[in-house]
Amino acid sequence: MNSLDKYLIVIARVVLGAIFLWASFDKIADPAKFARSISNYHIVPFGLENIVAIILPWLELLIGTGLILGFMVDGSVHISAGLLIMFIFMIAQAMLRGFNIECGCGLKEGEMVGLNKILENIVFLGGAYIVIQRKKRLFEVFPKTPL
Amino acid sequence: MRLNKSSDQILVYITCSCLIGLGVNLFRGEPLSILAKPIEIAEPGDELESIFADPMIREIDLTMAQNLHENGKLFVDARAVEYFNEGHIPGAIAEDDVDVLASEIESKIGETESFVVYCSDDDCGSSEDLAYELQDLGFMNIFVFKGGWKEWTEANFPVERNE
Numbered sequence: 148m149n150s151l152d153k154y155l156i157v158i159a160r161v162v163l164g165a166i167f168l169w170a171s172f173d174k175i176a177d178p179a180k181f182a183r184s185i186s187n188y189h190i191v192p193f194g195l196e197n198i199v200a201i202i203l204p205w206l207e208l209l210i211g212t213g214l215i216l217g218f219m220v221d222g223s224v225h226i227s228a229g230l231l232i233m234f235i236f237m238i239a240q241a242m243l244r245g246f247n248i249e250c251g252c253g254l255k256e257g258e259m260v261g262l263n264k265i266l267e268n269i270v271f272l273g274g275a276y277i278v279i280q281r282k283k284r285l286f287e288v289f290p291k292t293p294l
Numbered sequence: 295m296r297l298n299k300s301s302d303q304i305l306v307y308i309t310c311s312c313l314i315g316l317g318v319n320l321f322r323g324e325p326l327s328i329l330a331k332p333i334e335i336a337e338p339g340d341e342l343e344s345i346f347a348d349p350m351i352r353e354i355d356l357t358m359a360q361n362l363h364e365n366g367k368l369f370v371d372a373r374a375v376e377y378f379n380e381g382h383i384p385g386a387i388a389e390d391d392v393d394v395l396a397s398e399i400e401s402k403i404g405e406t407e408s409f410v411v412y413c414s415d416d417d418c419g420s421s422e423d424l425a426y427e428l429q430d431l432g433f434m435n436i437f438v439f440k441g442g443w444k445e446w447t448e449a450n451f452p453v454e455r456n457e
Contacts, residue, residue, distance in 0.1 A: 179326055182326065184423075186422075187417075189417065201328070202312050206307060222307050226304055248418065248419050
């Protein structure tokens with residue numbers, strides 16, 4: 148692994164963390180609005196969108212912080228990859244069902260679901276993959292054990 | 295648990311998120327209920343006055359929307375203005391900026407008078423979002439016409455276009 152690769156991994160990790168951290172702020176501030184955004188996807192049954200809206204933003208905040216600080220990176224990057232795959236699936240099914248709805252992604256106010264959001268999440272997923280396949284823990288505070 | 299394995303770390307993250315999320319929600323001024331309650335549906339037999347006296351967001355069907363339209367209730371189009379200009383329910387208003395829209399509604403009917411919000415169809419969701427935003431701004435008697443523009447035009451009810 149050359150130094151460029153090493154720093155690319157750290158950059159991917161920090162940028163991915165910043166994205167999740169940023170996305171969590173609006174959702175934490177207004178969980179009711181986030182719950183309505185989830186509801187618009189017509190995929191979460193039994194009124195469970197509220198419990199998702201209460202917990203998911205904090206999960207995003209914690210994994211975002213973990214990725215930036217290098218704290219439990221394995222767990223946080225696997226969760227982030229899982230969430231990104233879920234987001235891609237949710238947006239794709241909304242598009243296939245012809246829903247013209249707000250994304251509710253938390254990155255930018257008023258963004259609608261569309262191919263650009265799917266591509267955006269695929270790029271983020273690429274970032275997560277770069278972190279997952281790393282061979283060394285560079286600038287990670289915990290755990291310190293070798294991979 | 296030594297937290298070296300991904301699965302252990304995932305468990306810690308999820309557990310902490312649940313505890314913090316539920317804990318913070320408990321101490322919010324207006325905690326979000328654990329399960330979402332659907333919007334109450336206004337029945338055709340309901341007394342209009344009792345509905346208007348009750349500050350809530352309620353869902354209405356096509357027949358009720360038509361009745362309210364005939365009674366001169368204000369209709370608010372939650373779609374983007376470009377779609378509104380292409381065609382809308384006669385007399386409806388639309389504005390992309392919610393604060394400007396709120397001022398317009400207030401100047402037309404005040405805060406206590408009821409009005410109807412609609413969007414493109416049953417799945418659009420923006421009528422409900424707008425209704426909650428307007429409720430937060432002080433409007434309390436709001437009807438959401440879920441069938442929206444699609445159901446209205448399919449019923450061949452009158453429409454209006456901005457030239």
